[in-house]
Amino acid sequence: MYKLSLKKFSNWSIVWRVLLLLIGFGILEGILIFAIPYPPALGLMLNLFLHFLIYKIITNQLSKQDVLISGITGTGRPQKKQLLPIIGLTFLVAVCGNLFVFFALRVLLSFPDLYNFFIGYLSLDSSEMIVESPSFLYLFPLTVIAAPIVEEVFFRGILMNKWSEKYGIWKGIIFSSLVFMIIHFTSLMIPQLLLGLLCAVVYTKTRKLIYPILTHALYNFIIILPTLFTNNAANEEELSLITSPTSVFIQQMTLYAIGFLIVLVVTLLLIVKYAKQIKHHPTPYLANIPPELLMARQSLEVEQENIEDIDSPEDI
Numbered sequence: 001m002y003k004l005s006l007k008k009f010s011n012w013s014i015v016w017r018v019l020l021l022l023i024g025f026g027i028l029e030g031i032l033i034f035a036i037p038y039p040p041a042l043g044l045m046l047n048l049f050l051h052f053l054i055y056k057i058i059t060n061q062l063s064k065q066d067v068l069i070s071g072i073t074g075t076g077r078p079q080k081k082q083l084l085p086i087i088g089l090t091f092l093v094a095v096c097g098n099l100f101v102f103f104a105l106r107v108l109l110s111f112p113d114l115y116n117f118f119i120g121y122l123s124l125d126s127s128e129m130i131v132e133s134p135s136f137l138y139l140f141p142l143t144v145i146a147a148p149i150v151e152e153v154f155f156r157g158i159l160m161n162k163w164s165e166k167y168g169i170w171k172g173i174i175f176s177s178l179v180f181m182i183i184h185f186t187s188l189m190i191p192q193l194l195l196g197l198l199c200a201v202v203y204t205k206t207r208k209l210i211y212p213i214l215t216h217a218l219y220n221f222i223i224i225l226p227t228l229f230t231n232n233a234a235n236e237e238e239l240s241l242i243t244s245p246t247s248v249f250i251q252q253m254t255l256y257a258i259g260f261l262i263v264l265v266v267t268l269l270l271i272v273k274y275a276k277q278i279k280h281h282p283t284p285y286l287a288n289i290p291p292e293l294l295m296a297r298q299s300l301e302v303e304q305e306n307i308e309d310i311d312s313p314e315d316i
Helices: 012-035 040-064 069-073 080-109 112-122 136-167 169-183 190-206 210-228 232-243 247-274 284-288 291-311
Strands: none
Touching: 012 040, 040 069, 040 136, 069 136, 069 284, 080 112, 080 190, 080 210, 080 247, 136 169, 136 190, 136 210, 136 284, 169 190, 190 210, 190 247
């Protein structure tokens, strides 16, 4: 019998297995780097295989704990009417993600001692550092295909559903988005928080996991798109400006920072508008449970109550 609730689903059954897997892969990757030539193609295959194994861990635990998969994924194809506002919001969040880098730099530049400490801590030296950015062809299958599927199944499909059921829709959205942000601490965090909030709101409104997956994929695609038009020489020039900022560079960062704040406010207002009355929505998992399954469970509960009444001693 499938579970009609995710309140008692064990997240740790997934977390500890994934942690062990990541440790094992880290050790394996370290050995390969020192033992043999480590071309990008090999790294890509290993990372794709890692995402596949994580996906299998998640789906196996869902099956073992009697979770209705269609309750998480929903049914039916995406509809254009629902996709249009999602695409617009995703584009705005991606613009925020790109501009946040400049905003963070401008804030740091306001505190020279802190900025110099930050540069020294990261060991950013344009004269010594060789900049080699991952290619678009390397990033695309990982960030646009593998990561959105695996991460949305866990963060939205499991965490958000469970916590929304236990603590309420908005708390579930916020808590799962915060965890999503913390896991992506190397990606500047704030853009990931915005993405997490958007994906959670989209999932709650549409009740279909394909929508947050597409949202996540589109966001990552927009973020990695500039790698098609940059090269190592351009990256070295940018690094040189960061380590030794000029007055023109600081002025540009100021304009970008202002642009970030404007786009951020507009994006948050539009997300809030899109999420109107969302607190009255049931969790996607509860909403996707077929009525016949609910009726079957209710009938079973009534039968169990009748058996307990028969077995219990009569009141004297």
